[in-house]
Amino acid sequence: MTLNKSTSLAFIALAVSFCIGCSSKEDRDKYDHYYGSGSKVREETALVKLQNDRKTPPPPPVEPAATAPAPAAVDSGKAGDSAAVAAAPEAAAAPVVPKRKPVPADVSALLNKHACFACHQAYDKVIGPAYSEVAKKKYTPDQIVELVHSPKPEHWPGYPPMAPLAHVPKADIVVIANWINSL
Incomplete structure (x- = not known):
């Protein structure tokens, strides 16, 4: 009797996993591009481009x-x-060079703690937009908290969607948001 019950449950579990696993090729490719091996290639390409941009100095004006x-x-x-x-x-x-403020130590510690620097830099685009670009959108600290906890990719077309970071405390995000708005 127990064997019959477990066999039935095993078949149901197998059928459910088969149904869930069968998504379209387009969906699998899109997922792979943003989160799988495609993201690794995109990250590596962005980092190589950033390094090359830093190596080649701008022509003297x-x-x-x-x-x-x-x-x-x-x-x-x-x-x-x-x-x-x-x-x-x-x-x-004479070109107007934007003034680059250094990242304060307390903000830098928070950005490192929550791995924000993996995708964002203060003034340079890496994977996500630079914080100076975010500052231009004039988000309030509360809006930034909301966007960190549940990102809206439509706000940043051309960038890969950001993963929701609901585990980051609101107080930490507010400190970071105030710094971003000061840029």
Whole structure:
């Protein structure tokens, strides 16, 4: 009698696992792309690109500005005017480099504790958006808490969906959120 019951339950369990395991190839591919081996390739590609971007320094902005005023100086024929013309474009052409604030020690400890740095950096895109990009969205700390606990991928098209981090305490997220909004 017990054998018949356990056999029936085994068949039911097998049928349920078969039904659950049979999803479409498209669904399996999508899952694999975001969470399986596809995510590993995407992560490695993003890290290699980030490392290459850091290795190649941006071209110095002074060279294009220095060559541009030369024709104007020749055309004017006045030595005093050419010095003023040459100085003005260089000052105007100087690129505005965004000020990068260092990550405070308490925030850095929280970001490391909850593994946030695995996907996000303060100013650079890794897998997820940079915190400076998140700051541009002007989320309130409560909105950031909600988005960490239950992410909305539609807010960040082009990025892989973030896993829900319901285990992260609200107080920790509020500290991080206040720092993000200060960027």
